[in-house]
Amino acid sequence: MSVQERKERERAGRERLIVAVARELAEQQGWDAVTTRRLAERIEYSQPVLYSHFRGKREIIGAVALEGAAEMAAALRAAARAEDGPHKRVAALARAYLDFAERNPAVYDAMFQLDGGLAFAREDTPEPLKDGFAALLESLGEVAGDGVHPGLFTEVFWASLHGLATLTRAGRLPPQDTEARVELLVDRLAVI
Amino acid sequence: MSVQERKERERAGRERLIVAVARELAEQQGWDAVTTRRLAERIEYSQPVLYSHFRGKREIIGAVALEGAAEMAAALRAAARAEDGPHKRVAALARAYLDFAERNPAVYDAMFQLDGGLAFAREDTPEPLKDGFAALLESLGEVAGDGVHPGLFTEVFWASLHGLATLTRAGRLPPQDTEARVELLVDRLAVI
DNA sequence: TTGCTTGTCTAGCGATGCTAGGATCGAATC
DNA sequence: GATTCGATCCTAGCATCGCTAGACAAGCAA
Numbered sequence: 001m002s003v004q005e006r007k008e009r010e011r012a013g014r015e016r017l018i019v020a021v022a023r024e025l026a027e028q029q030g031w032d033a034v035t036t037r038r039l040a041e042r043i044e045y046s047q048p049v050l051y052s053h054f055r056g057k058r059e060i061i062g063a064v065a066l067e068g069a070a071e072m073a074a075a076l077r078a079a080a081r082a083e084d085g086p087h088k089r090v091a092a093l094a095r096a097y098l099d100f101a102e103r104n105p106a107v108y109d110a111m112f113q114l115d116g117g118l119a120f121a122r123e124d125t126p127e128p129l130k131d132g133f134a135a136l137l138e139s140l141g142e143v144a145g146d147g148v149h150p151g152l153f154t155e156v157f158w159a160s161l162h163g164l165a166t167l168t169r170a171g172r173l174p175p176q177d178t179e180a181r182v183e184l185l186v187d188r189l190a191v192i
Numbered sequence: 193m194s195v196q197e198r199k200e201r202e203r204a205g206r207e208r209l210i211v212a213v214a215r216e217l218a219e220q221q222g223w224d225a226v227t228t229r230r231l232a233e234r235i236e237y238s239q240p241v242l243y244s245h246f247r248g249k250r251e252i253i254g255a256v257a258l259e260g261a262a263e264m265a266a267a268l269r270a271a272a273r274a275e276d277g278p279h280k281r282v283a284a285l286a287r288a289y290l291d292f293a294e295r296n297p298a299v300y301d302a303m304f305q306l307d308g309g310l311a312f313a314r315e316d317t318p319e320p321l322k323d324g325f326a327a328l329l330e331s332l333g334e335v336a337g338d339g340v341h342p343g344l345f346t347e348v349f350w351a352s353l354h355g356l357a358t359l360t361r362a363g364r365l366p367p368q369d370t371e372a373r374v375e376l377l378v379d380r381l382a383v384i
Numbered sequence: 385t386t387g388c389t390t391g392t393c394t395a396g397c398g399a400t401g402c403t404a405g406g407a408t409c410g411a412a413t414c
Numbered sequence: 415g416a417t418t419c420g421a422t423c424c425t426a427g428c429a430t431c432g433c434t435a436g437a438c439a440a441g442c443a444a
């Protein structure tokens with residue numbers, strides 16, 4: 001039994017290594033540079049080994065996305081917890097979101113721009129994704145306003161942040177006024 | 193002289209054909225299906241001909257994006273012109289924006305998701321893109337609120353719409369409550 | 385007719401994601 | 415300790431991608 005357990009441990013370790021290397025490579029040189037050949041070379045195995053862990057490149061992107069979602073949820077909760085009062089909390093949340101997107105562009109892409117083969121907004125949505133949305137909902141629910149469904153409000157707020165994050169990073173919005181845009185968004189959307 | 197003029201006309205016509213076919217193919221089967229080989233086959237010329245018109249696939253995407261930007265600007269202005277009063281006008285504008293994105297997903301991708309090699313938010317930004325932003329600004333400037341820079345407000349509003357458009361289409365937001373989300377966004381962001 | 389420019393095509397390069405089939409290695413059995 | 419056998423891994427290759435070099439043909443000027 002012990003032999004098999006050891007093998008499973010090694011396999012799990014190698015799988016974590018694949019995801020970590022994919023993420024690192026993506027952050028360093030962009031997802032285009034994450035080819036199966038390069039990935040295989042970096043983990044010091046041949047290409048087909050990747051396919052014994054993942055069905056394809058898409059699934060590797062999906063694994064990075066899940067890892068990122070868990071981290072983002074934690075970062076959002078930490079930022080919200082550090083502030084008193086709904087308004088300050090929401091502002092901190094928004095900044096933390098955009099900060100995460102800016103600091104981890106490749107991970108953010110894996111989560112929201114690329115196709116990682118993950119289900120969203122459904123029953124079978126993976127737990128880390130649901131939890132990321134929940135982390136937003138926790139702070140945003142209290143500023144949704146009377147008669148507005150908290151979930152719907154969270155969706156709108158999230159979409160707005162997502163728009164700011166992606167357009168800024170793609171050079172579609174000038175980078176200098178980021179802070180002013182966040183303030184405007186929070187002041188208008190959040191009630192009290 | 194006439195011979196040369198005829199040739200230039202034919203060349204320009206072929207270039208329009210390339211862009212039209214690329215757009216059609218992208219809308220039908222997605223941008224992944226727009227390969228240089230398939231494109232060449234459909235215009236009934238060999239691959240290298242494409243490269244005598246465009247530097248590469250990126251530039252073809254860029255051409256589709258410019259065409260789309262001009263159409264979108266016209267659609268936004270038409271929607272705004274049909275309504276009286278700032279609030280109604282902005283609501284119509286928002287719906288027209290999301291409607292365009294939904295009806296022309298491939299064109300929308302070319303404009304805002306893919307790399308078409310275009311400059312944004314800069315001096316040398318192509319005219320159709322500037323005009324698209326201007327079309328938004330015309331209606332949104334009057335609801336920016338006191339002391340808020342119209343351009344900044346337009347950026348935030350646009351980013352929010354962009355977030356809704358992309359997240360909805362990628363299946364990240366449930367499709368049914370789209371209208372409620374738009375109403376909420378307009379009600380909160382637009383002043384009076 | 386002879387040259388030259390202009391236009392187009394065939395063929396090919398180096399990559400990509402992914403896979404079939406053979407080799408190798410280690411654990412279990414005699 | 416030798417042998418069998420299954421799991422594990424690698425070499426080699428496929429189809430396709432964006433892009434380009436070089437051959438070829440058509441049309442114009444001399």
